[in-house]
Amino acid sequence: MIDQPDKLRRALNVPLLTLYGLGVTVGAGIYVLVGATAAEAGVFAPISFVIAAIVVGFTAFSYAELSTRYPVSAGEAAYVEAGFSSAALATVVGLAVAMSGLVSAAAVSLGAASYLHGLTGAPEAVLTVCVVITMGVIALWGITQSVMVAAVITVIEVSGLLFVMIWGFGFADPSGVGLTDILPPLTGPHWAGIGAASLLAFFAFVGFEDMANVAEEVKDPVHTMPKAIVWTLVLATVLYIGTTTAVLMAVPLGALSASAAPLSLVFASAPDTVQQGFGIIAIVATVNGVLIQMIMASRVIYGLADRGHLPKALAHVSVRTQTPDLATLAVVGAILLLALTFPIDALAERTSQIVLGVFVLVNLALIRLKLRGPSTEPHFRVPVVVPVMGVATSLLLFATAFL
Structure with a gap:
């Protein structure tokens, strides 16, 4: 069947989709927030990443089933509408997902500007605007082109994390903690900090x-989505634990906690060429997070508008690029507003809370769907205990914000 010109193009396979997921995951977090995590958990920061990975793991498998049941843009909204039979709740969830992408992209654009400022000395506000607009132009270019650019950048940013681990474990002055120091005692007040x-x-x-929000642009989503989701989660977890441990061993905790560009501190005693080279990698990594969150948020807005939950104009698709152009422009404007208004740690915490609520x-939507009986359509399946644990772990992590 030939795709209609006003619909999105199915072009993503397992490697591209995995690189897409890794690109937004890795670029959106580890390059920017290691310092803030260490400020809360101290030397036990790697344990915080383990806890977060467990919480994400249950929900990841729920997404693997739902994204093969409903392989459409604005996936979460479609899942909630199917599970709760409520168009209003679906709209709220879709807008929350889009907002999480906007806030996340704003946070990461600030991190990118901080790394750029370290290399150029230019004002961070100006650099933030340049980053967001440049990524917006790429997002408008086309889904295949955008994700190919993101995939190349993802390879670079993962290489950067491997470089941090190699340098931190093997070449940097051991100015931080010992390897055994990162394992916390089983009881004590330190767990409040680890939870936060x-x-x-x-x-x-x-x-x-x-x-899940680019599932409408994925080839054979029933087989592609679960594989790509699992690969993304496993690879990201390994990279995060290794990178955080290497940084804690190489950098004094006080300096790490106060830095907006934390990974660059690993190379403080390295030759200038090494420092500058990593600075460039860090910039590339963080701008990649901005690009992919833009792609996601624009597809959610497009999907909501296409189903009549938002103004129909936002469902407009460019005939030339087959991308949701008006939705993408709206996303760029919102990211700029957020990035120039709020600090990075506040943006990151709000993103986490929004996403946990959506999770x-x-x-709950998957639990309700399963209780109605098995679906006759072919799709990936998980036992009902998986979404039950997804609800429980998400609520527990959300509660840590109030400790």
Whole structure:
């Protein structure tokens, strides 16, 4: 069947979709928030990433089933509408997902501007505007082109994290903690800090759910979506734990906690060429997070408008690029407003809370769908205990914000 010119193009396979998920996940978190996580959890910051990965894991499998049941843009809204039979609740969830992408992109654009400022000395506000507008132009270019650009950047940013681990474990002056110091005692007040840091660490995993919002542009979503979601989560977790441990061993905790560009501190005693080279990698990594969150948020807005939940104009698709152009322009404007108004740690925490709320509703929707009986359509399946645990772990992590 030939795609109609006013519909999105199915062009993403497992490697591209995995790189898409890794790109938004890795770029949106580890390059920016290691310092803020260490400020809350201290030397136990890697444990916060483990807790966040467990919370994300249950919900990731729920998304794997739902994204194959309903392989459409604005996926979470479609899942909630199917599970709760409520168009109003679906609209609220869709807008919350889009907002999480906007807030996340704003946070990461500030991180990118901070790394750029370290190399150029230009004002961070100006650099933030340049980053957001440039990524907006790429997002308008086309889904295949945008994700190919993001995939190339993802390879670069993952290489950067491997470089941090190699340098931190093997070449940097051991100015931080010992390897055994990162394992916390089983009881004590330190767990409150670890719990609070887990909410920030969770922000570093925000990304895999974005893959559900490009499902309408995925080839063979029944087989592609689950594989790409699992690969994204496993690879991101390994990278995060290794990177955080290497940074804590190489950098004094006080300096790390106060930095908006934390990974660059690993190379403080390295030759200038090494420092500058990593600075460029960090910039590339963070701008990638901005690009992919833009793609996600614009597809959510497009999907809501296409189903009549938002003004129909936002469902306009460019005939030339087959991208939702008006939705993308609206997203660019909103990201600029947020980035120039709020600090990075506040943006990250709000993103985590919004996404956790969405996770609770998505898992509840899957529980309700399963209780109605098995679907006759072919799709990936998980046992009902998975979404039940997804609800419980998401609520527990959300509660840490109030400790």
